[in-house]
Amino acid sequence: MQKSENGGDEATVDVKFTDLPNALIACKVPEDLFTEDGLKASFEALFRSFDPEVQFQYFKSFRRIRISFSDALAAAEARLRLHKTDFNGKEMRLYFAQSVHIGSPRLEPPKPEKQFLISPPASPPVGWEQAHDATPVINYDLLCAISKLGPGEKYELHTATPTTPSVVIHVCDDEHGGDSSAPDDSDLDDKPRPPRPKIIQTRRPDYSPEVRQ
Known part of the structure; x- marks a missing residue:
């Protein structure tokens, strides 16, 4: 109950404490x-x-x-x-002491349509079917064109447009300079491989106990 300063009528204010913690x-x-x-x-x-x-x-x-x-x-x-x-x-x-209850204050089991998200999963909901993986798309034209390429040649996959660049495949040159008489990998396995170059560590400077100002 609150009274005004000028001596007027008293005004009643209802205060509810139901939302406050006890x-x-x-x-x-x-x-x-x-x-x-x-x-x-x-x-x-x-x-x-x-x-x-x-x-x-x-x-x-x-x-x-x-x-x-x-x-x-x-x-x-x-x-x-x-x-x-x-x-x-x-x-x-x-x-x-704050106490927050979302919905029911008791711990309830999850809804049936949400149980398939639990790990390990429970029984799936009624009508749920597993999705099959899509068949991979194989571009046989691209594979055929790449197989016909030789060292140093290129193949344009996508022609350039005013807004996009072109996509071109470049085939690396042969390691032996295109010499067909060079031995293949099977011949190289019989020969000893050259030793790998040794990495030389940088030498540490000599330690001098004297400190010069």
Whole structure:
């Protein structure tokens, strides 16, 4: 309920707390709080003044405490009054615990039409058929033209246009200069191959302990 400054009629403002979280997360609490019962009772008494039915969940490994209230209004009031207050020599930090549920809060199995995407896949949906691979396209004209080419010749695959260049295949020259009397690969296997050239490493400069300025 809100009253105007000029003394006019009072205006009622409806505030809904259904969308606010009803739990707090306490951070930076003393480590002794998780082991000493007396210190734990003093900590819980701070929040029971806002809600007698408040519940506590202690997470020692994370040094966090979840404080669940019966409604969001009590959680907001406790956070407003106790955030950054001193407790046993430590500045206590309180944050709202966010909980997001997409659809149902329970874990539901995937829809049947989505199960074939799971690895390893389950049974495919009704009516699903495996697609067959397309037959590879073989350009026999291109293979025939390439087989007739000799060393040094070329074959134009695509004629140039005003917007695209031409595509030309060039056949490399023969390694032996086109000499038909040169021995083939079978003759070269019987002869010893020439040794590979040795890579000479760069010599490191001589080390001098003297440092000249």
